Amino acid sequence: MEDEEKYRKAVDLLKGAGRINDVRQVEREVMSKLYEMENRKSPAVIIYGFLFGWTEIMWVRRSLILASFVLILMFVYQQSLIVRQLNTLSSHIVFDNLRPSSSIQTERLTRLKLIKSSAGRMDEDLLTDEQIQQMINSYDKLRTEYESLLKIIEADPELKRIFNERLSDMNHEKVKM
Amino acid sequence: MIDLKLIEQCRQGNIESFRKVIEASSPFAYSVAFKMLGDEDLAKDVVQETMITIWKKIGHIRTAQVYKTWLYRIVVNKCYDELRKARRRPEVLAAESTWVRLSDTISENGADEFTDSELAVIISKLTERLSPRQKAVFVLSELEEMTSDEIAGITGMSKTSIKANLYHARKSFREMLGKYL
Numbered sequence: 416m417e418d419e420e421k422y423r424k425a426v427d428l429l430k431g432a433g434r435i436n437d438v439r440q441v442e443r444e445v446m447s448k449l450y451e452m453e454n455r456k457s458p459a460v461i462i463y464g465f466l467f468g469w470t471e472i473m474w475v476r477r478s479l480i481l482a483s484f485v486l487i488l489m490f491v492y493q494q495s496l497i498v499r500q501l502n503t504l505s506s507h508i509v510f511d512n513l514r515p516s517s518s519i520q521t522e523r524l525t526r527l528k529l530i531k532s533s534a535g536r537m538d539e540d541l542l543t544d545e546q547i548q549q550m551i552n553s554y555d556k557l558r559t560e561y562e563s564l565l566k567i568i569e570a571d572p573e574l575k576r577i578f579n580e581r582l583s584d585m586n587h588e589k590v591k592m
Numbered sequence: 593m594i595d596l597k598l599i600e601q602c603r604q605g606n607i608e609s610f611r612k613v614i615e616a617s618s619p620f621a622y623s624v625a626f627k628m629l630g631d632e633d634l635a636k637d638v639v640q641e642t643m644i645t646i647w648k649k650i651g652h653i654r655t656a657q658v659y660k661t662w663l664y665r666i667v668v669n670k671c672y673d674e675l676r677k678a679r680r681r682p683e684v685l686a687a688e689s690t691w692v693r694l695s696d697t698i699s700e701n702g703a704d705e706f707t708d709s710e711l712a713v714i715i716s717k718l719t720e721r722l723s724p725r726q727k728a729v730f731v732l733s734e735l736e737e738m739t740s741d742e743i744a745g746i747t748g749m750s751k752t753s754i755k756a757n758l759y760h761a762r763k764s765f766r767e768m769l770g771k772y773l
Contacts, residue, residue, distance in 0.1 A: 421773065422766050424698040425718070430735050432711040433626030433635065435619045441636070442614045445643040446607070452644070 596656045603651045613650075614643050620660070621667045627731040628671040629678070630716025632708055638670045645670075664746040668728050675724045690714065695773045718768045722761050729754050730761035 435441065469475055568575050594616055601609035621642050625635035645666050653659055690710050697706075706714070719727055728747055732738045733754070740751050749757070 418766055418770070421698055421769055422762070425694075425765075425769055425773075426734050428694075428697065428706075429627065429711065429715060429718075430737075432706075432708070432715060432735075433623040434708075435622040435639075436708075438615050438618055441618045441622070441639055441643070442611055444636075445614055445640050445647075446611075448640060448644055449647060 594656055594659045599650055599653050599656060599659065602647070610647055613646065617646070617663055618643065621663060624664060624667050624731060624736060625671055626708075626712065627715055627735050628668070628727050629674055630712045630714075630719065631678075632712055634674050634678075638667060638674060641670055642666045661742065661745045664732070665748075668732075668746055671728070672724045675727070687713075691772050698773065717772065718765055719761075721764045721768065723757075725749070726757045726761040726764070729757040730765065733758050734762070 470479075568578055594613060598609050598612060602613055618639050621639045622635055625638040625642075626632065629635050629638065642663070646663065653662060690706075690713060693706070693710075694714060719730065722730060725747070729743060729749070732743045732746060733740070738746075740754050743749070743754050744751055747754070
């Protein structure tokens with residue numbers, strides 16, 4: 416047989432190849448793939464599901480609602496407790512352990528006013544503003560006078576010696592007593 | 593076959609119209625894919641992928657005339673992809689009896705029926721030396737009886753290139769026939 420004839424016959428035979436047996440099956444498979452593609456989740460949905468998917472579980476939701484109610488009640492209780500404590504504290508005396516200092520007058524005035532306001536809560540108006548101011552003025556006057564006196568004594572060694580001796584004698588008499 | 597009304601309905605998302613498109617298009621697509629790939633399963637996969645591509649991109653089709661060329665172009669391109677992957681697949685061997693029966697059928701003008709899997713192996717072995725482009729030209733020209741204009745529209749090759757590829761494909765096919773028969 417000629418090569419060309421063999422070729423022609425082979426080609427003719429192969430022309431009929433590749434007939435689809437079941438078009439419906441192809442149709443079903445394509446439709447199924449399309450449906451699958453339509454329902455395929457996007458990466459954002461997958462990540463959201465992974466992170467927050469548990470919130471969709473009913474018992475987790477109910478537990479969280481219950482827990483949030485408990486926390487709110489605890490918060491309200493704590494707040495009321497704090498308010499009550501503050502009310503109690505505000506009715507108490509403030510003790511200010513002041514050390515003697517050479518601070519400026521306004522600071523002393525503030526501290527004394529604080530002591531006065533605490534005393535006021537005891538319903539005993541011990542000092543008036545004028546009395547406090549008078550006391551501070553006397554203190555400042557006394558301090559100024561003593562400072563001048565100390566400077567004079569420090570400047571004169573003879574005078575310092577007399578004072579020291581006198582102080583020593585006084586201390587000695589205190590010990591005896 | 594496919595008219596513009598059907599394409600328009602598919603474009604609007606009508607599934608029933610798309611079923612009709614699959615019904616009308618898949619035999620052509622399968623025929624080309626089967627002959628190019630020489631593998632039933634791969635050909636079915638190509639048809640499925642082609643139909644999905646059609647569903648996604650049918651909006652680009654403006655006239656019914658270009659539909660068939662477009663369909664074949666998708667099939668051929670998907671076959672190219674499969675042929676590239678097929679290089680890594682193990683070789684399929686045809687049974688000796690298949691070649692004997694083929695020889696008898698050709699020499700005696702007999703009408704022996706071959707199964708699809710037998711035909712797949714015969715095509716695969718007889719075209720195994722062809723490049724993807726040669727296979728495409730050979731299948732479209734010799735087995736699907738398309739004109740060079742139609743092949744140029746599908747493959748994007750020039751007529752000269754088609755002629756050259758077809759010449760080499762025929763030569764190689766004859767040599768393979770001589771080898772096996």
